[in-house]
Amino acid sequence: MRNEQNSKIIDYSSALERVGGDASFLKELIDLYIEDFGEKFVQLQKAVEQENLDQVKEIGHSLKGSSGNLSLPSLQEASYQMEMAGKEKNIEKAKKALTLLDQEFRQLNEFLLKNN
Amino acid sequence: MIKVLIAEDDPVSSKILKRNMTKWGYEVVITKNGEEAWQVIQDDKKISLAILDWMMPEIEGVELCRKIRQEKKEKYLYIILLTSKDRQEDIIEGFNAGADDYITKPFKYLELKARLNTGKRIIELTNELERLANRDSLTKLWNRRSILRTLDKEIHRSHRENKPVAIIMLDIDNFKKINDTYGHLCGDSVLQKISSRLKKNTRKYDEIGRYGGDELLMILPNCTLSNVKKIADRIRHFVCDRKIKTETGPMSVTISIGAVSTETIPDISAEELIKASDNALYKAKNKGRNCIVTN
Numbered sequence: 406m407r408n409e410q411n412s413k414i415i416d417y418s419s420a421l422e423r424v425g426g427d428a429s430f431l432k433e434l435i436d437l438y439i440e441d442f443g444e445k446f447v448q449l450q451k452a453v454e455q456e457n458l459d460q461v462k463e464i465g466h467s468l469k470g471s472s473g474n475l476s477l478p479s480l481q482e483a484s485y486q487m488e489m490a491g492k493e494k495n496i497e498k499a500k501k502a503l504t505l506l507d508q509e510f511r512q513l514n515e516f517l518l519k520n521n
Numbered sequence: 522m523i524k525v526l527i528a529e530d531d532p533v534s535s536k537i538l539k540r541n542m543t544k545w546g547y548e549v550v551i552t553k554n555g556e557e558a559w560q561v562i563q564d565d566k567k568i569s570l571a572i573l574d575w576m577m578p579e580i581e582g583v584e585l586c587r588k589i590r591q592e593k594k595e596k597y598l599y600i601i602l603l604t605s606k607d608r609q610e611d612i613i614e615g616f617n618a619g620a621d622d623y624i625t626k627p628f629k630y631l632e633l634k635a636r637l638n639t640g641k642r643i644i645e646l647t648n649e650l651e652r653l654a655n656r657d658s659l660t661k662l663w664n665r666r667s668i669l670r671t672l673d674k675e676i677h678r679s680h681r682e683n684k685p686v687a688i689i690m691l692d693i694d695n696f697k698k699i700n701d702t703y704g705h706l707c708g709d710s711v712l713q714k715i716s717s718r719l720k721k722n723t724r725k726y727d728e729i730g731r732y733g734g735d736e737l738l739m740i741l742p743n744c745t746l747s748n749v750k751k752i753a754d755r756i757r758h759f760v761c762d763r764k765i766k767t768e769t770g771p772m773s774v775t776i777s778i779g780a781v782s783t784e785t786i787p788d789i790s791a792e793e794l795i796k797a798s799d800n801a802l803y804k805a806k807n808k809g810r811n812c813i814v815t816n
Contacts, residue, residue, distance in 0.1 A: 423537060423630050430540060438533050466576050470605055471533035473627035 414509075414516050416476035423474065431475075435517070438475055442468065442510060449487070449506070453499050461499050462491025468506075479509045523641055524548045524567045528558035528582065529574040529603065537628060538572065545634060555580025562589065566596065569644045570637075572624070575604035575611070583618045590619035597647045599640045657731040659709060660716035668730025668738050672791045675742050676783070685784035687749035689739040689756070690798035694775045694810040696735040703769050708735075711774055714765050722759045724752075736802075738795075746782040746815060753780040753813045761811065775811035777802060785816060 424430050445464050452460040465487030472481035483505040490498035525547045529535040539549045550568065552558040556579035562568060571589070573582035580588070582602050589598055602615045602623040615623050621643065622636055655667040663671065672688065679686040693699070693715060700708035712735055719729055719737065732738040741749060757778060764771035779801030783789055786797065797816050805814040 423628055425541060425544065425630055427540075434533055434536060437536060441532050463576070463578070466605070467531050470574075470626050471531045473605065474531075474534050474537055476627065 413479050414477065414513055416478060420474075420476035423476070434475060438471055438477075439514070441471065446506065446510070449503060453496070453503050456496050458491045458494045458496065458499070460491070462488050465489075465491055465502070477513065480506070480513065483509045522546065522548050523569055523644060524550070524565070525570045525572065526550050526552065526558060526561055526565075526568045527572045528552045528555060528577060528585065529572070530554055530577050531574070534574070534603075534626065534628075538633075541630070541633065542637065545637065547637070554578045555582065555585045559585060559588065562593065562598065568598065569596065569648075570599045570601070570640050572601045572603055573620075575602055575615070583615055583620075586615070586618040586620050596651070597644075599644050599647075601636065601640060660713055660731050660737075662716050662720070662737065663728060663730030665730065665732055668728060668732065668740065669791070671728050671730070672738075672740050672794070675740055676789075676791050676794065678742070679783055680788075684743045685745055685782050685787075687741040687744035687746070687752075687780065687782035687784075688794055688798050689741065689749065689753055690732065690736060690779040690795070690802045691739070691753075691756075691776050692734075692736045692802065694777055694806075699772075699774075703767070707767050707769060710767055711765055711772065715760055715774065715776070718760050719756065722756055738798075744782060745784045749780045749782050750813065750815055753778045753815075757811070757813060777805040777810050778813040779803070779805055779815075780813060781816040 421428060421431055424434065445468055449461065449464050452464065465484050468484035469481055469488055472484050483502060486502040486505060487499060490496070490502050525542060527535050527538050527549060529538070529551070530553050535551050539551055542549050550561060550565070552561055555573070555577050558571070558573065559580065562571065573585055575582040582604075586600055586602065589600065600620045602620045603626060604611060604615070604623060605626040612623055622640065624633060624636055655664060656662070657664040675686045693711065696708065699711055716731070716737065719739070723729055723739065724741070727739060727741045729737060729739045741752065744752070757776060761773075761775045765774050779798045781794060781797045781801055783794065789797070801814040801816055805812050808814065
């Protein structure tokens with residue numbers, strides 16, 4: 406994967422370093438992330454709909470952690486926005502963050518499709 | 522091998538941790554929330570290091586950390602808090618709650634490895650301290666303080682569960698003579714060998730310690746008087762039937778035993794029970810040694 410052009414989507418070399426250079430394990434982790442993201446995104450949609458801002462904060466925080474650990478900067482930032490929206494009890498911000506998360510996740514998927 | 526508990530709700534983080542740590546030679550157990558982690562910590566005595574995520578469902582990492590320090594007294598648990606918060610006040614709160622170290626997310630591979638190494642060093646030191654504080658250096662049996670503490674615990678448990686506990690007080694016949702004739706080094710070696718024979722012949726849940734000099738104390742939970750008689754007899758044969766190899770040649774050594782069970786003397790205190798076993802042992806000596814007397 407070329408790092409320079411896609412560093413906003415994934416910083417591949419830093420993610421690889423975190424797992425001791427094991428590329429196939431990293432791929433496994435990304436698959437796990439995608440699966441987990443799918444579940445959490447559904448929960449987030451529900452939480453935003455029901456204006457459950459504590460849950461918005463919790464899920465946002467959890468996604469921020471996993472995005473960070475896989476060196477996915479834009480998804481990390483979008484999750485951070487979500488966590489903050491929950492913390493600030495700002496439902497409008499949460500709605501925006503949800504859209505942003507969705508966009509960034511699509512971009513990651515496209516990127517992975519192209520590069521696999 | 523150091524056994525580690527990870528409490529982390531994010532599957533990606535816990536998978537990275539588990540993979541890396543397994544590679545570095547740790548045994549890893551994963552839990553998904555604070556409540557589950559607390560259960561495992563209480564049940565699995567082998568766990569000596571815990572990595573707790575700060576933000577988790579049920580019980581938060583920092584709260585779990587406080588709980589562990591308040592309620593878990595037996596074995597020291599080295600705690601590393603996992604946090605994406607690297608704000609000064611959070612770190613301080615974590616340390617005040619009893620954490621030994623912290624790691625910030627996202628992980629840095631080499632830093633993670635280095636911090637775990639520090640943890641490992643401290644765990645090995647506490648294990649060594651614990652061993653020194655609780656074991657008798659000559660016989661490697663429990664020392665007096667430790668075996669008496671176990672007795673206290675077992676007596677309380679026997680009251681609670683309404684089951685008898687038995688103890689065996691034994692000593693080596695004519696041990697003074699062995700020391701005087703062959704020297705103290707030879708006496709030490711006899712004591713060592715008898716201790717290791719005893720250890721091999723105890724049930725899994727029995728404990729044995731050096732009460733003092735050549736007096737050894739065994740604690741047998743859930744054991745009636747007739748049971749302790751049988752066990753004492755087996756022990757006496759196991760210890761005495763074969764000669765003991767010493768530097769001055771093979772030596773016949775016998776032991777005398779005082780065995781008592783709370784079955785016939787319920788509601789007895791630890792102190793009184795020891796006294797009863799001591800009296801029984803004294804009678805065994807007067808009967809001509811190499812025999813068993815019970816209450």
